[in-house]
Each structure stands twice: as structure tokens, then as C-alpha cells.
Amino acid sequence: MLSSGKMDVRFKMACMALLSIVVLRADATGLIFLSILCLILRIYVKFPIIEFIRHLRYLGFLLLIVFLARALNVSFFSGDAGTLISIDQQGAVDGLLICWRLIILTFLGILWMITSSPSGIRTAVEWFCRPFPGLPGKQVATMMSLMVRFLPVIVEQARETIAAQQCRCIQNRKNPLYRTVKFSIPLLCRTLKTADRLADAMESRCYSPENSRPLALKSKRSDWLVLIGITGFCVLMICV
């Protein structure tokens, strides 16, 4: 059920939110159950384990630091000259738990990213904003997709600007302030102009912040089943 990208994004988002909260509060037994749940999900969602490891590698050093900070008692100022560094058992357990939580969260995050399309996420965000009168859901959703749209433009224009400056021997300059300013100004000018033209184009295609479009979202029975299942699981975890 969860396996296909066809699960309703809203339900997926709700499940993710619930699970994240539970993960942050769970103790060791809870984490064991959560890990089992992750393994089950992994069976349904086939993604290359390499991807997970790649993320963990970035996280790895961080995890180590967190662990060490908890586990080690550095006593520079303690009176007895013997041990400067001692292992705090309670701290080590705490550190391990924190690392475990972060790993599960990372796993859930990857699962979420792999099974959701940007436009699906946008639609779901818009839907969740609907009940809140102060929150202009359409604007939030539109701005999110505009942001995603600008990312490759910025990278491309930054690359061009760097190349153009290299042609004029910028590498002779060592002053980082000079280089930052000389790099940012042309880049920002150009991206701002791009933004300007995009605003014109959106306007002539009748964009207005007020009118809201119908959202193409359909929930199936399986979606509800999953949501109820996950909610039950979470309630159980919190109570136990």
C-alpha cells in the first residue's frame, strides 16, 4: 500500500508527522518497535540502500560527536589528577538513543523524498493550509514551487559569472571581501531581473493570489487504513 507513490500525499504527510513526533519521544523499547516498522516499510518501498548510506555518511560524524559529547566526561578542573577523561555510562546510553533517533528520522526522510513528487507535496501543503483562514495556502504552495524553479537558474548563472570573471583574471585577487562583493552583485542583478520577467509572465497568465484552483487529490480506503494503523501505533507507543 505504502509502496506505490500512489498513496495520497496528505495521508503520507500526516503519517510522517506523527512518526516524527513519536520518534523524538520514544525510549529504547519504542525505538525497537520503530526500527521494525522501518524495516517493514523498507520491504514495501524499494530504494537503493546506497542512498541511505550516503546520507548517513554525512550524518555519521555528527552522530559521533553527539555520542562522544554525551558519553565522555571531560574533567579539566576536577581535583584528582588521575583520569581526565572518563566514560559516563548513563551518558553513553543517552548518546546512543539520540543517535538512534536521528538515524530513524533520516530513514523516514529518505522514504518521504523518494515517494513524493514536488508537485504532490505542493498540492498537499495547499490542502493543509485550507482550514486555516489566515494562511494563504495557494501562496505558500506557489512560492515553494517558484523556489524549486529558481534553484537551477541560480546555479547556472553563478557558474557563468564565475567563468566570466575568471576570463578577466579574478584569481589574482586574494581579498575575499572584494571577491564576494564582485561576485554577488552581478549574480543577484541577473537573478532579480529573471524574477522580474517571471512575475510579468505569471501576471499575463492570469495568476492572482486570491482565486484558488481545485486540488486534484483523492483518498482511497487503503490510505485511511494506513493512517489509522499508524495513529494506533503512535498512541500505543506514547502510552507505553
Added chain:
Amino acid sequence: MIPSSKPIIEVSHLSHRFSDGSQGIYDISLKIEKGEFVVVAGHNGSGKTTLFRHLNGLLTPNTGDVKVDGVSVSADVLRARQLVGLVFQDADSQIVGETVYDDVAFGPENLCLTPAEVNRRVTSALSAVGLEQLADQRPHRLSGGEKRRLAIAGILAMEPQVLVLDEPFANLDYSGMIQVLSQIVQLHQAGKTIILSTHDLDKTMGHASRLILMKNGSIIKDGLFEKVIHDVGCVGVKMPCTCQLETIYGENGE
């Protein structure tokens, strides 16, 4: 083409001065009938873009008035924007969506149509420009000519009566240019009114019915393409070579 009684676009005594004091266009009057194919030419800064932006209300006149299908643009901007689709000079900066399909759907969705109607329009716009195959592509992966056709499709999905294209051939290589031109000619044959600006009249030679020459914000010549083309020299536009050929043939022949 039999001109209908009511011109689809009617510009009367239109002037626009920008906030920084520079005069964009000055006292322009113009009538365009349904189904015409009008080319606007003129030097850099002659006011072509400024004129086009008044046709769908992106700019508002200082003096004068623009009527689209009989109704003033300022009275009903949304109607004007639906009737007059404007394709900008820079195709890249017009792309809004994350996929080709999403991008074309942006306009119809803003019109609050039903999903089924949005889908119908997107599909027909994409097939009109021959991009059905690429519906799920990321727009920035497209080639120059494809991007331009995508921009046209985005406008077509709003089902406008009039298609206004600002320098649609800029930055395209020869084959890209041919693709876009043949698209435009097809749309004209399907009954759309076409208005486009270009620096290179060669390309529209033989398709356009009418030529307007602009200089320093004013219209200085307006008439049948084949007539006006002989005056392009005085606005700093290049005489198309097909036309030079004609002149030579004429000389040789007589």
C-alpha cells in the same frame, strides 16, 4: 480573410511615459482585424515591447485607450489577458512549472477551470506545438526551439484569440527557427490573429499580411507587407534578402 465589422484590437492615441521619465511610446493609433498576421519592426528601443505590454494590461496607458474585442483593457484586465496571449522575448524566464505539463497547466488552472477541462486544454496545446512526447520532461532540459514552443503552448492553453509574440526567433538556430515559424503559420491558418515583432524580416516574408514600422516610440509606416517592406531602410531594419533578390530579378527581367 474577410474583416469582421469589429476590430479585435483597437488602439487609440496611446502614449506611455515610464516613471523614470523616458518616453516609451507616443500617440499610437492602430486597428487590427480578426485573423490578420501583423509584423512589427523597429530599432532597439523603438517601443515594440512597450506597445505589446499595453495589449494585455501589463502596462497601463498614460493617455489614450486600448480596446480588445470592443472592451477597454483597463475595464476588464482579466478578459484582455484571456483574449490576448503574450509570449515574451525570453522563453527561459517564462517557465513556471516543474514539468512541461505543469507549466502549460499553470494558465488554465488560474482560470479556475475544472480539472478535466484543464487537462483537455493542456493536451491540445501540447499537441498543437508538437510537444506531447515531452509532457513529463523538466523544462530546463529542453532545447532552445522546444522551450520557445513550450512558451507558446503555455499561452495557447489559455485559448486566446490573439497571439502576440515578442521576437520569437531570438537566440534560435536555423532549425529551431523553422520549427517555431511553422508553428506560428499553422496557428494563423487555424484562425488566430498573430502579432509579432522581429529584427529579421526575412523570416516572416511570405506569411505576414501587414507590416508596421516603429521608430522612437511612434508608428511611422503601416500597411501591406509587400508595400511597406521597401521602406524598412529608414528605421534601421535590414531589408530582407528575398526582397533584394526580387529587386534584382526585376531589373534583370525588364
Added chain:
Amino acid sequence: MIPSSKPIIEVSHLSHRFSDGSQGIYDISLKIEKGEFVVVAGHNGSGKTTLFRHLNGLLTPNTGDVKVDGVSVSADVLRARQLVGLVFQDADSQIVGETVYDDVAFGPENLCLTPAEVNRRVTSALSAVGLEQLADQRPHRLSGGEKRRLAIAGILAMEPQVLVLDEPFANLDYSGMIQVLSQIVQLHQAGKTIILSTHDLDKTMGHASRLILMKNGSIIKDGLFEKVIHDVGCVGVKMPCTCQLETIYGENGE
């Protein structure tokens, strides 16, 4: 032009594959003598820009080698960048300074010259492209043609031996094009080596001495402009009409 013994640019078996796996150029070999005026033509994506970017070390070859004035680019990038000035297709991306003067001074200042020498170079570069009057203008206020000339001036102030221009006529109107072209021709007469790419061979007809046709990353034709021009059809570039004229005259004449 008497070819000196040592070519100013020597490309041998140059290939470049981009990190995303697409092949940019493949096995290109090429010698350019001092004082030549070379035009490179080819369809979109044929590898013109990729080739140009190897000439001053913006890209590094996967295999093969580029020598500028006898020294490999990779051995001394800074020297190559001073000898070979590259003007980008998009003039906007090259503008760095807040005023026209500052912008042109950017390169010479980076070369750590004395203020007097910087000033001399900026002044002479500005007068070479006819922008002395606008020295204190903001670059983004300039028209399209003026921006292009500013980009050329910025490179000229580095006093390169070779001027490489990537599609210098894109987006220019006829008079802007004429201005830039006459600038380039003057620089050529002053002894600079010129290499430029364009989609529109009409414009360089009669000035260029050599034409190189590229297709899918390889050079498929290289020779005298007047000879090679008759083969442009096979790379999807438009035959210049001056040349069509010739053919007709030829037919009529004989």
C-alpha cells in the same frame, strides 16, 4: 596575411566529456595563425562554446591539448587568459562594475597594473568601441548593442592577442549589429586574431578569411570562407543570401 612560423593557437586531438556524461567535443585538431579571422558555425549544441572555453582554460581537456602561442594552456592558465580574450554569448553575465568605466577597469586591475596604466587601457578600450561618452553610466541602463560593446571593451582592456567572440550578434538590431561588426573588423585590421561563432553567416561574409563547420562535437569542414560556405547546408546552418545572390548572378552571367 603571411602566416608566422608558430601558430597562435594549436589544438590537438581535443576531447571533452561533461561530468553528466554528455560528449561536448570529440577529437578536435586545429591550427590558427596570427592575424586570421575565423568563423565557427554549427547547429545548437554542436560544441562551439565548449571549444571556445578550452582556449583560455575555462574548461580542461579530457584528452588532447591546447597550446596558446606555443605554451600549453594547462601549464600556464593565467598567460592563456591574458593572450586569449573570451567574450561570452550573454553580455549581461560579463558585467561586473557599477559604472561602465569600473567595469572595463575590472580586468586590468586584476592584472595588478599601475593606476596610470589601468586608466590608459580603459580609455583606449572605451574609445575603440565608441563608449567614451558613457563612461559614467550604469551598465544595466545601456541598450542591448551598447552592452555587447561594453563586454568587448572589458576584454580589450586586457590587451589580448586573440579575441574569441561567442555569438556576438545575438539579440542585436541591425544597427547594433553593424556597430559591433565594424568594431570587430577594425580590431582585425589592427592585427588581432579574431575567432567568432555565429548562426548567421551573412554578417561576416566578406570579412572572414576562414570558416569552420562543426556538427555533433566534431569539425566536419575547415577551409577558406568562400569555399566552405557552399557546404553549410549539411550542418543545418542557413546559406547566406549574399551567397545565394552570387549563385544566381553566376547562372545569369554565364
Added chain:
Amino acid sequence: MKSTKQLRMMVYASLFAALTAAGAFLAIPIEPVPIALQNLFVFLAGLLLGARWGVWSIAIYLLTGALGLPIFAGGTGGIAKLAGPTGGYLLGYLPAVFVIGILSEKLPKKPFFSVFAISAGTLIVYACGVPWLKAVTGMAWPKALTAGLYPFLPGDALKIAAAVPIARILKEFIRR
């Protein structure tokens, strides 16, 4: 015409959200908190867009990142990141951009006041970031400061010095 202006500011704000994300890619990964260019664009968003749209821009950045797009420092993302050691800095951007925006709107448009506004913003970022770092990692205060404050001071001074001239020049490109 009001909605025209709003649309334009909305697009600018999205652009600055994207720029902030791009700034996060340019990170020097020292642990546990990287040196990143994000906060330079937070400063610029505040100075150029003002309080309201500056907050929108950073809020969209944080929301998109929280939903899993890898736009936090070093190409990471997800709610985990917000709950993690550097979450305090990220959330601190929000009040910071608001304060920078308010101050630059209300104070005279002089370089000195811009520097003041940005410095206030930077203070807020650290006021949120360092205690959070301490809480999450369980470091002692001196260690938290060594890991979460001192390494960034030279870089942040540089960013403040750069932000002011950049904002001055870009002001005229913002069509309000």
C-alpha cells in the same frame, strides 16, 4: 495594481529563498556546525525585501527544507535537521530576518544603520542557535561556544561587510 506589486514581491521572496538554499550548498563542513553562506542571504532578504516579505522568504525556505528537500547546509534536509544540532540557527533566521527588515525600514537609509540592523539579526541567530546546540548535544557552555560561535565570527564579519554594499547597489533593481 496592488496585486501586481504583491505578485512581484512574492516572486522576489521565492528567489531569496532559493538563494538562501544555494548559500547552504556553499558550506565548509566543519563539525558540528558548518560555515555556510546562508546567513548572508538572510541579511540581504531583510535589507532588500523588508520585514514582511523577508519573513515569507525564510519561512518558505525552512518549510521546504523541513518537508525533505535537501536545501540545508551540505545538501541535507528533513524535519530531523530542524530538530538536530543546527536547528536553532535555522529557526533563528526567522526572527532575525524580521528584525533586520523592521530596523532597515524604520531607520535612516545609511550604511551605519544597515550594519547595526544586520548585527542585531546576527545576535538573534546565535541567541537561538548556541543554546539549542548545547541542549541537543549536551555540551557544556564553553564547548558549545567553541563549536557554535567563535569559528564563525570572522566569516560573519565578512558577510556583514559584504551585505551592506551589495544591498545598496541592488536596491534600485527591486521594483516595488
